[in-house]
Amino acid sequence: xxxxxxxxxxxxxxxxxxxxxxxxxxxxxxxxxxxxxxxxxxxxxxxxxxxxxxxxxxxxxxxxxxxxx
Amino acid sequence: xxxxxxxxxxxxxxxxxxxxxxxxxxxxxxxxxxxxxxxxxxxxxxxxxxxxxxxxxxxxxxxxxxxxxxxxxxxxxxxxxxxxxxxxxxxxxxxxxxxxxxxxxxxxxxxxxxxxxxxxxxxxxxxxxxxxxxxxxxxxxxxxxxxxxxxxxxxxxxxxxxxxxxxxxxxxxxxxxxxxxxxxxxxxxxxxxxxxxxxxxxxxxxxxxxxxxxxxxx
Amino acid sequence: xxxxxxxxxxxxxxxxxxxxxxxxxxxxxxxxxxxxxxxxxxxxxxxxxxxxxxxxxxxxxxxxxxxxxxxxxxxxxxxxxxxxxxxxxxxxxxxxxxxxxxxxxxxxxxxxxxxxxxxxxxxxxxxxxxxxxxxxxxxxxxxxxxxxxxxxxxxxxxxxxxxxxxxxxxxxxxxxxxxxxxxxxxxxxxxxxxxxxxxxxxxxxxxxxxxxxxxxxxxxxxxxxxxxxxxxxxxxxxxxxxxxxxxxxxxxxxxxxxxxxxxxxxxxxxxxxxxxxxxxxxxxxxxxxxxxxxxxxxxxxxxxxxxxxxxxxxxxxxxxxxxxxxxxxxxxxxxxxxxxxxxxxxxxxx
Numbered sequence: 339x340x341x342x343x344x345x346x347x348x349x350x351x352x353x354x355x356x357x358x359x360x361x362x363x364x365x366x367x368x369x370x371x372x373x374x375x376x377x378x379x380x381x382x383x384x385x386x387x388x389x390x391x392x393x394x395x396x397x398x399x400x401x402x403x404x405x406x407x
Numbered sequence: 408x409x410x411x412x413x414x415x416x417x418x419x420x421x422x423x424x425x426x427x428x429x430x431x432x433x434x435x436x437x438x439x440x441x442x443x444x445x446x447x448x449x450x451x452x453x454x455x456x457x458x459x460x461x462x463x464x465x466x467x468x469x470x471x472x473x474x475x476x477x478x479x480x481x482x483x484x485x486x487x488x489x490x491x492x493x494x495x496x497x498x499x500x501x502x503x504x505x506x507x508x509x510x511x512x513x514x515x516x517x518x519x520x521x522x523x524x525x526x527x528x529x530x531x532x533x534x535x536x537x538x539x540x541x542x543x544x545x546x547x548x549x550x551x552x553x554x555x556x557x558x559x560x561x562x563x564x565x566x567x568x569x570x571x572x573x574x575x576x577x578x579x580x581x582x583x584x585x586x587x588x589x590x591x592x593x594x595x596x597x598x599x600x601x602x603x604x605x606x607x608x609x610x611x612x613x614x615x616x617x618x619x620x621x622x623x624x625x
Numbered sequence: 626x627x628x629x630x631x632x633x634x635x636x637x638x639x640x641x642x643x644x645x646x647x648x649x650x651x652x653x654x655x656x657x658x659x660x661x662x663x664x665x666x667x668x669x670x671x672x673x674x675x676x677x678x679x680x681x682x683x684x685x686x687x688x689x690x691x692x693x694x695x696x697x698x699x700x701x702x703x704x705x706x707x708x709x710x711x712x713x714x715x716x717x718x719x720x721x722x723x724x725x726x727x728x729x730x731x732x733x734x735x736x737x738x739x740x741x742x743x744x745x746x747x748x749x750x751x752x753x754x755x756x757x758x759x760x761x762x763x764x765x766x767x768x769x770x771x772x773x774x775x776x777x778x779x780x781x782x783x784x785x786x787x788x789x790x791x792x793x794x795x796x797x798x799x800x801x802x803x804x805x806x807x808x809x810x811x812x813x814x815x816x817x818x819x820x821x822x823x824x825x826x827x828x829x830x831x832x833x834x835x836x837x838x839x840x841x842x843x844x845x846x847x848x849x850x851x852x853x854x855x856x857x858x859x860x861x862x863x864x865x866x867x868x869x870x871x872x873x874x875x876x877x878x879x880x881x882x883x884x885x886x887x888x889x890x891x892x893x894x895x896x897x898x899x900x901x902x903x904x905x906x907x908x909x910x911x912x913x914x915x916x917x918x919x920x921x922x923x924x925x926x927x928x929x930x931x932x933x934x935x936x937x938x939x940x941x942x943x944x945x946x947x948x949x950x951x952x953x954x955x956x957x958x959x960x961x962x963x964x965x966x967x968x969x970x971x972x973x974x975x
Contacts, residue, residue, distance in 0.1 A: 372789040374854040378796045378847040572874035576910045614905045618898040621819050
C-alpha cells in the first residue's frame with residue numbers, strides 16, 4: 339500500500355512539473371507533442387524502478403534476518 | 408436449499424433485530440437526522456440533488472445496519488449454525504433479511520424526503536424497478552463483504568473500505584435510472600440500463616453463492 | 626504455472642526494446658494541420674493557405690491538390706504554389722453549380738506529392754451554394770483522382786490533434802491489455818487456491834494481482850499525461866476513465882484486505898474470494914457501461930482517437946508486440962515477487 343501512495347505522490351509531483359512546463363515554453367508540445375510519448379515511457383520506467391527498489395529493500399531485510407539466525 | 412430453514416433463520420434474524428429496539432431505532436434515527444440536516448442546509452431540494460441524496464443516505468445507513476448483522480454474533484454461534492444449516496440456506500436468509508431491511512430504510516428515507524421537501528418521481532414504475540434491483544445489488548455486496556469482514560476477526564472498518572468501491576458500479580447505474588425516472592434526463596434506451604443492472608446483480612449473486620461455502624468453512 | 630528458463634524474460638526485454646526503438650523512430654505520415662479560409666460561396670475563386678505537418682512541399686517535384694465533394698465528384702486546383710516545406714497556397718475555382726442540392730456543402734481537401742503521398746483534411750471548406758435549385762455535374766471531375774502517389778517507407782498514420790502522440794498507443798493502451806491478462810492469471814490462481822487449498826497458489830495469485838494493479842496505476846497516469854496533450858486536461862468526465870478509476874479503487878481495497886489480516890490461512894481464503902468477486906464486478910465496469918454512454922475514447926462519438934480502422938497495420942506492427950512484451954515483463958516482476966514470498970514463507974514458517 340505504501341508503495342502506491344509513494345508512487346502516486348511522486349507522479350503528482352512529476353505531473354505538476356509537466357504542467358508547469360507546458361504552461362511556459364510549451365516544450366512538451368513541441369515537435370508534434372513527441373515529448374508526451376517520452377513522458378509516458380519515463381513514467382513506466384520510473385514505476386518499474388520503484389518496484390525494483392522496494393523489492394531490493396525487502397530482500398535485504400530477509401537476508402539480514404537469515405544472517406541473524 | 409431448504410426453504411423452511413431459510414425461513415427459520417430469517418425469522419430468527421428478525422426477532423433478534425426487534426429485540427434490540429435501540430439498534431433498529433438508531434438506524435432509522437440516523438436516516439431521519441440526515442434527511443433533516445440536508446433539508447435545513449439546502450432549504451429547497453431540487454430533483455437532481457434529491458436523486459443523489461436518497462442513494463447516499465441509503466448507502467451509509469445501510470452500511471451501518473448490515474455491519475451489525477454478521478458482527479453481532481459470536482464465533483460459537485457460528486459453529487452452532489455450521490452444524491445446523493447448510494451455508495447456502497444461511498446466506499440466502501441473511502441476504503433476504505438485508506434486502507428487506509434496506510428496503511425498509513429506503514422507504515423511510517423516501518417518506519422523510521417527501522415530508523420535508525417533495526417527491527419528484529414522474530415515472531414511478533421505472534423508479535420502483537430500478538430501486539428494487541439496485542437495493543438488491545447493494546444488499547448482495549454488503550452481505551458478501553460482511554461475511555468477509557466477519558471471517559476476518561470482525562473488522563468493521565474493513566467492511567466500509569471493501570463495500571464502498573464494490574457498490575460504485577451499481578450506484579452509478581442506479582443514479583442514471585433514477586435521474587431518468589424524475590425526468591432529469593431523457594433516454595430511450597433506459598431499458599438497457601435496467602437489464603444491465605439486473606445482469607450485474609445476478610453475476611454478483613452467483614459469485615457470492617459460489618464463494619460463500621468456501622469462506623464459511625473457516 | 627511458473628515457466629522455467631530465462632528465454633521468456635529475455636524475449637520480453639527484446640520485444641519491449643523493439644517497441645520503444647521502432648515506436649519512437651518511425652515517422653508519422655504527412656497531414657494538414659490548418660487551412661484558411663474555412664468557408665466560401667459557390668462560384669468564388671479562392672486561394673487557400675494550408676499548413677502541413679511532416680510535409681516536403683518544396684522538395685517534392687509536383688504538388689497536386691483537389692477538393693472532393695463525395696466519392697464521385699471533385700475539382701482540381703487551378704494553381705498550387707509551395708512557399709516552404711510546410712506551407713502551400715492553393716487556388717481553386719469553385720463551380721457555380723454543384724451536383725447536389727443541399728444548401729451548404731462540406732469539401733475535403735486532398736494534397737498529393739511523390740514524397741509524402743496523398744493526405745486529406747476532411748471538412749476543410751464549407752461552401753454555401755448561391756443557387757441550389759438544380760444540380761449539374763458538368764464542371765466536376767473524377768478522372769485524375771486515381772493517380773495518387775504512395776508515401777515512401779513505413780509510416781504511422783497522422784491524426785489531427787493526436788500528432789505524434791499516436792505512439793502512446795503502444796504504451797498506454799497496451800498497459801490496459803497487459804493488466805487484464807495479468808488479472809486473469811491472478812484470477813486463475815485464486816480459483817485454484819480455493820479448489821486445492823495449496824498455499825503456493827495464494828502467493829502466485831496475489832503477486833500477479835499486485836503487478837496488475839501496478840500496471841493499472843501506470844495506465845491511469847500515462848492516460849492522464851496523454852489526455853493533457855490531446856484533450857488539454859489531466860482528468861475528464863469521460864466514462865471509461867472514471868470506470869477504470871473505480872476498478873482501481875476496488876483492487877486497492879484488495880491490497881488493504883491483504884494487509885489487514887495477520888492470520889495466514891484466513892487471509893489467503895478471504896483475499897482469494899474477494900479477488901474473484903472483484904474481477905466479476907470489473908467486467909461490467911470496464912466493458913459494458915462505457916459502451917452505453919458517450920466517451921472520448923476509441924469507438925465512441927467519432928473523435929480523433931484510435932479504434933477500428935484507425936488501428937492500421939503499421940500500428941499493429943508495434944501494438945501487439947507491446948502487449949506481449951508488457952505481459953512477459955509483468956510476469957517476470959510477478960515471478961520475482963513470488964520467489965520472494967516463497968523464501969519468506971520458508972524462513973518464517975520454520
